[in-house]
Amino acid sequence: MRLRGVFRAAKLPNGQRAIGTKWVFKIKRKADGSIEKYKARLVAKGFRQKYGIDYTETFSPVVKYVTLRMVIAISKHFGWPIDQLDVVTAFLYGVMKEQVFCVIPEGVELDSTFDCLELVKSIYGLKQASRVWNETFDEYVCSIGFQVSDFDPCLYIKTSDGHCVFILVYVDDVLVTGSSLELIAQTKNDLKTRFEMTDSGKCAFVLGIELLDGEDGSVTLCQRRYVDDILKRFGMDDCKAVASPVDMSSRLVSSDATTKVDAPFREAVGALMHLTTATRPDTAFAVGYVSRFMENPQEEHWVAVKRIFRYLQGTKTHGICYKPSARIDFRGYSDADWAGDLTDRKSTSGYTFMLLGAPVSWGSKKQPSVSLSTSEAEYIALSLAIQEGKWIHRLLCEIVMAANEEGPELMIHEDNQSCIKMTKNPVNHGRAKHIDIKYHHIRDEVKRGEVKLKYCETAVMLADIMTKVMNFRLLGPSAKRKVNIYL
Structure with a gap:
């Protein structure tokens, strides 16, 4: 943070208040679930920010799943490589527009004349952090010759001498692909010049999605690890598999009952919705069906959700396969x-x-x-x-x-x-x-x-x-x- 110039020591002005901070510790894992590294991050208590004073706009776009799948499919069709980069502490690059102060974090010592820190750059937890980071990244990528797609603000396109290169960004995850190895290498070097990045080389795992290459040049997108995680999370990891996600003999209807089922119904449907939108169209109807009963779920609705989990138990390795x-x-x-x-x-x-x-x-x-x-x-x-x-x-x-x-x-x-x-x-x-x-x-x-x-x-x-x-x-x-x- 000192190297990035995130803070500067300050004395809290009259009428201003400092936002609290806390340390968050996390284990980052690889595609196979093994530990990659231990992370510690200082985050702001953004819930204490006041609209119009500490922040205004907060929306930040991310690449759409459709765009991600399409670029991966087209890249495999043309035989292009797909390289992956990760921006190290991406939010610390965003330049703050508002004047925001935070309390001195635990472990940081300052001269007694200062009683707070003024944020020069954004940090994780601020409501506008993702937006100012996206604006910073967008400005730089456009300055090196890329154009923003007319149909997805997180897809960047550059053409040169009959070749093309694409950048996709989802917060701090970046994919680079194109028709020229030289252009790809140049693009990666340009990005590394401006941002500290981890270069993972060939993309094999992005946004929780595995990319499995076939001998015929195909690529399969699946989420085996995510399925295992949600089955364990909702106590269904030992359930018996079934052949379809919806029971043919049952027809669900809304209920006027005053009590709801004692189960994490909404949480489970949300977890299934993420899987459906990413790689599992075969569960689209089933998940949409049970989501109609979010307001007042009953036991039969929870049974229907568990049926979807049982279907996933037997289809963990299923995914989408694009073939040239x-x-x-x-x-x-x-x-x-x-x-x-x-x-x-x-x-x-x-x-x-x-x-x-x-x-x-x-x-x-x-x-x-x-x-x-x-x-x-x-x-x-x-x-x-x-x-x-x-x-x-x-x-x-x-x-x-x-x-x-x-x-x-x-x-x-x-x-x-x-x-x-x-x-x-x-x-x-x-x-x-x-x-x-x-x-x-x-x-x-x-x-x-x-x-x-x-x-x-x-x-x-x-x-x-x-x-x-x-x-x-x-x-x-x-x-x-x-x-x-x-x-």
């Missing part, structure tokens, strides 16, 4: 389960976008209104898929065009013929006239040619498992592709 191909294969799938909720009869929307043979984005969401037909439910689901698809498509095109490749078209598969007809012309006006205008952007997208729709049979609808309960063990050969494509 002759061309960049990108396509989307949209589906809906009409009136699937037994309480309010609302439908569930689901979508999956595939890149190089595996999902790069997926979602399962309960619709906000009651649909009067399957066509209407599919139409509303398609609206959600197109909103996600347009952003993903633009991001993908930005990445591949930096590599001097032509971006693929945005094709979404739909298994409802009436829904497809509704997007092209106002057929069945009497049955569709009540649909909210906010969903009719679909017609403009199709008319302009920005989105192409293609009919597919239900047997090959890959978004099917995002919308309904399915028994994975009993699926037929054609339907199993809906599941195995994710594993």
Whole structure:
């Protein structure tokens, strides 16, 4: 901290107050769970800060999981290396804009004329710490020739002499990849010149996700260690495995009971949600299903959560596998389960976008209104898929065009013929006239040619498992592709 010039000794001005501090000790572990190092960090008691006095803005972006998966997949497709760096005590680089004082930490001795420390740089625990660090990193990366992506503020792109290099940043974790080894090395040297960094070389473990390389050039993203951790955390590490995350014979409904189940329901659902958004699309519907009962969970809802843990017990090594191909294969799938909720009869929307043979984005969401037909439910689901698809498509095109490749078209598969007809012309006006205008952007997208729709049979609808309960063990050969494509 002295080397970084984080503090300067000061006397507390009249009317000001000093924020408390504390030491935090932590063990950092490797991908296999073994100890990497012991860490000690001084943190501020940021909860004592006052808005408008000690801080104003606090938001700081991080790279999106979709962007992370996409860049990893594209890098493997082109055979690019992916290097990982970690910024040492990253927050200590952020320059403070507000005048903030803190009490003298334990173990620090100052002259008796000083009674506090003034923060020149940010420290961990301050509400604005992550923001000022991100601003510092962003300013420097742009100064060395990188441009911020139009579609993800934590993706940086640089092109030079027909080559490209990418930087992804998640707080203090940095990934560097590109088409030129020379550009990658130069980028890493530039970063190390400005920031103290740990260079881990080839990326094998990032944000709790393992990257497992296959002999065929593929890469599999999985979270075996995280699954083990949450199973142990919720006392399910010795449970018996089951074939599917949701019990086919049960249908959950909301309860008006005045008492709640005595179990860490919300904590467990949150832990499962993190896994689902990162590497496990096969649990998307199940986790979304149980999350509907967060307000007043009962015993049957907790049993449903434990069922998901039991499914994970038998599928710890499952993940997403991206394989290089002759061309960049990108396509989307949209589906809906009409009136699937037994309480309010609302439908569930689901979508999956595939890149190089595996999902790069997926979602399962309960619709906000009651649909009067399957066509209407599919139409509303398609609206959600197109909103996600347009952003993903633009991001993908930005990445591949930096590599001097032509971006693929945005094709979404739909298994409802009436829904497809509704997007092209106002057929069945009497049955569709009540649909909210906010969903009719679909017609403009199709008319302009920005989105192409293609009919597919239900047997090959890959978004099917995002919308309904399915028994994975009993699926037929054609339907199993809906599941195995994710594993």
